[in-house]
Amino acid sequence: MAAFSSAHRRSHATTPYSPSSRPRLSPSDGGHHRRVALSSIPSRLALRAQSSSRLRGSRCANAVRLHEGAGAATIIPVENKLPLKKSEGSLSLTLPKVENINIGENESTVSITVVGASGDLAKRKIFPALFALFCEDCLPKHFTIYGYARSKMTDAELRNMISKSLTCRTHKRENCEEKMDQFLKRCFYHSGHYDCLENFAELDKKLKLHEGRRISNRLFYLSIPPNIFVDAVRCSSSLAASRNGWTRVIVEKPFGRDSESSAALTKALKQYLEENQIFRIDHYLGKELVENLSVLRFSNLIFEPLWSRNYIRNVQLIFSEDFGTEGRGGYFDSYGIIRDIMQNHLLQILALFAMETPVSLDAEDIRNEKVKVLRCMKPLHLDDVVIGQYTSHNDRSTTYPAYTDDKTVPNGSLTPTFAAAAIFINNARWEGVPFLMKAGKALQDRRAEIRVQFRHVPGNLYSQKLGTDLDQATNELVIRVQPDEAIYLMINNKVPGLEMKLDHSNLNLHYAARYSKEIPDAYERLLLDAIEGERRLFIRSDELDAAWAIFTPVLKEIDEKNIVPESYPYGSRGPAGAHRLAARHNVKWGDLSTGQ
Ligand SMILES: NC(=O)C1=CN([C@@H]2O[C@H](COP(=O)(O)OP(=O)(O)OC[C@H]3O[C@@H](n4cnc5c(N)ncnc54)[C@H](OP(=O)(O)O)[C@@H]3O)[C@@H](O)[C@H]2O)C=CC1
Numbered sequence: 001m002a003a004f005s006s007a008h009r010r011s012h013a014t015t016p017y018s019p020s021s022r023p024r025l026s027p028s029d030g031g032h033h034r035r036v037a038l039s040s041i042p043s044r045l046a047l048r049a050q051s052s053s054r055l056r057g058s059r060c061a062n063a064v065r066l067h068e069g070a071g072a073a074t075i076i077p078v079e080n081k082l083p084l085k086k087s088e089g090s091l092s093l094t095l096p097k098v099e100n101i102n103i104g105e106n107e108s109t110v111s112i113t114v115v116g117a118s119g120d121l122a123k124r125k126i127f128p129a130l131f132a133l134f135c136e137d138c139l140p141k142h143f144t145i146y147g148y149a150r151s152k153m154t155d156a157e158l159r160n161m162i163s164k165s166l167t168c169r170t171h172k173r174e175n176c177e178e179k180m181d182q183f184l185k186r187c188f189y190h191s192g193h194y195d196c197l198e199n200f201a202e203l204d205k206k207l208k209l210h211e212g213r214r215i216s217n218r219l220f221y222l223s224i225p226p227n228i229f230v231d232a233v234r235c236s237s238s239l240a241a242s243r244n245g246w247t248r249v250i251v252e253k254p255f256g257r258d259s260e261s262s263a264a265l266t267k268a269l270k271q272y273l274e275e276n277q278i279f280r281i282d283h284y285l286g287k288e289l290v291e292n293l294s295v296l297r298f299s300n301l302i303f304e305p306l307w308s309r310n311y312i313r314n315v316q317l318i319f320s321e322d323f324g325t326e327g328r329g330g331y332f333d334s335y336g337i338i339r340d341i342m343q344n345h346l347l348q349i350l351a352l353f354a355m356e357t358p359v360s361l362d363a364e365d366i367r368n369e370k371v372k373v374l375r376c377m378k379p380l381h382l383d384d385v386v387i388g389q390y391t392s393h394n395d396r397s398t399t400y401p402a403y404t405d406d407k408t409v410p411n412g413s414l415t416p417t418f419a420a421a422a423i424f425i426n427n428a429r430w431e432g433v434p435f436l437m438k439a440g441k442a443l444q445d446r447r448a449e450i451r452v453q454f455r456h457v458p459g460n461l462y463s464q465k466l467g468t469d470l471d472q473a474t475n476e477l478v479i480r481v482q483p484d485e486a487i488y489l490m491i492n493n494k495v496p497g498l499e500m501k502l503d504h505s506n507l508n509l510h511y512a513a514r515y516s517k518e519i520p521d522a523y524e525r526l527l528l529d530a531i532e533g534e535r536r537l538f539i540r541s542d543e544l545d546a547a548w549a550i551f552t553p554v555l556k557e558i559d560e561k562n563i564v565p566e567s568y569p570y571g572s573r574g575p576a577g578a579h580r581l582a583a584r585h586n587v588k589w590g591d592l593s594t595g596q
């Protein structure tokens with residue numbers, strides 16, 4: 001591992017998730033209160049029955065479910081946790097008066113508020129994803145989108161800002177301008193502070209104007225830095241929550257920076273929201289091939305029987321980007337690559353890969369299995385991890401900057417931009433199988449993939465023909481999440497001809513060749529799921545706890561011991577330490593073998 005240094009001690013201020021005092025609904029806002037007994041909250045079974053939308057063939061053409069009551073005309077605001085009155089203890093919820101009893105389902109509306117609308121994520125991902133859903137007829141008939149941020153902007157200015165990043169799908173080019181106009185007309189802006197109740201009350205009034213007497217369902221997307229999550233949740237759930245439909249909040253990562261801060265964040269959020277109102281997003285779970293992982297495993301006879309220590313030698317989860325932090329150094333420096341990519345994106349993929357077969361496709365059944373397998377993973381320590389940081393590199397006429405050349409990065413930062421880790425799962429299926437992860441910025445290429453290397457064929461009749469390195473000749477299944485999505489299986493094959501010559505070839509399912517339809521962006525799938533109340537691809541709080549428990553010990557050691565990352569040049573294959581780590585577990589990184 002890297003050398004120790006006491007020269008540079010990073011100071012990470014712990015995020016101040018201190019819960020402020022709970023606001024109360026003012027009598028003027030919503031009028032009388034209604035007590036709803038907990039028995040009116042649908043049972044788990046009922047929720048399970050409702051959450052099968054994913055299995056319906058077509059999800060869209062305005063087919064979005066807007067509220068979770070069983071009958072079309074019933075209003076059951078199960079997700080509306082408003083601050084409890086002290087005297088009410090934990091047995092009942094306080095809800096404002098429901099005015100619109102007996103309005104049919106077609107009279108529902110969804111208001112989506114993008115909190116932090118002036119920011120990078122909102123512009124690049126959220127508004128374009130909403131537009132794509134609109135174009136695919138996936139948004140409900142009645143919907144309104146509000147941008148909310150401190151920046152001063154008019155509705156027209158917001159529309160102008162987001163129009164720059166809207167694109168139409170290649171197969172839906174005609175009517176694109178018209179669609180954009182229609183979409184932008186449904187977008188509005190409200191300027192306000194994230195901790196100001198009054199500003200959220202103003203937003204509430206505006207939302208009500210659009211919603212009229214329909215059942216109002218409200219989705220808040222928190223696209224803001226984590227230190228203001230709790231303020232925004234406190235204000236939005238107190239003064240801008242729906243009174244007669246559901247209120248849901250999408251929270252972007254980072255969900256804390258270790259077990260303690262994550263638990264504190266969860267606790268603070270749960271003062272204002274029920275767990276089932278919180279949609280913790282990990283956009284990798286919305287990627288097409290990650291979504292396909294369960295289909296591959298559980299709907300094909302040929303994979304699942306091999307899915308264990310009996311046949312699998314090792315599994316590799318690889319993330320690389322061919323660019324550095326450029327512009328996001330401020331955020332990145334206080335988190336580093338382990339928190340930015342490994343603890344969430346790669347670990348989520350690993351959990352889906354390694355979990356046992358869930359009882360059903362219901363969100364809770366799947367998340368139960370993910371939690372179980374995460375809890376079987378051995379917490380990581382320094383010996384299991386290698387960290388690196390990129391240095392500058394000159395390539396003929398171009399100079400690529402070092403991480404610390406980034407103006408937004410503090411001088412002498414020790415933050416890792418690369419990490420590799422060996423994870424073991426202590427259960428009957430996986431004991432002894434190394435799951436190797438690596439993630440890095442400023443590497444030679446951009447890719448995210450899962451590589452499954454199988455064991456050797458015992459007593460192989462053709463071993464003489466396979467060369468001296470049998471490892472090169474074992475079967476390998478590759479699930480390429482991006483770019484250029486594909487699933488391929490490396491097999492040994494006879495080269496056509498009179499002689500007996502073997503080669504290693506691909507059985508290749510290349511998405512671009514097989515499917516003509518454009519693959520939706522991960523944010524489209526996840527936004528649609530949140531609107532539909534489908535929680536399968538969102539992180540439950542116990543999953544989050546289990547994920548942090550794996551990484552917190554090593555993160556603490558790295559920080560406390562000021563571990564110096566191994567350097568690697570911008571655009572390279574990463575530090576040599578990653579190869580040594582793999583070799584210790586008898587593994588070769590599949591992505592670095594030739595031609596793969
Ligand atoms: N950008 C990305 O690709 C990704 C981002 N994320 C996460 O999504 C969230 C949003 O990301 P991103 O859009 O990049 O963030 P930004 O830094 O662009 O912040 C979003 C908005 O929040 C407001 N804001 C920024 N800093 C502060 C502050 N210190 N105090 C109060 N308000 C502030 C600003 O709006 P205004 O000044 O107008 O109020 C800004 O436009 C973050 O949690 C991030 O970690 C997650 C994955 C990828």
Ligand SMILES: O=C1O[C@H](COP(=O)(O)O)[C@@H](O)[C@H](O)[C@H]1O
Pocket residue numbers: 283321340341
């Ligand atoms: O969450 C994050 O993801 C992006 C990579 O996402 P992708 O969908 O473009 O692969 C990464 O660049 C960023 O650092 C991280 O915060």
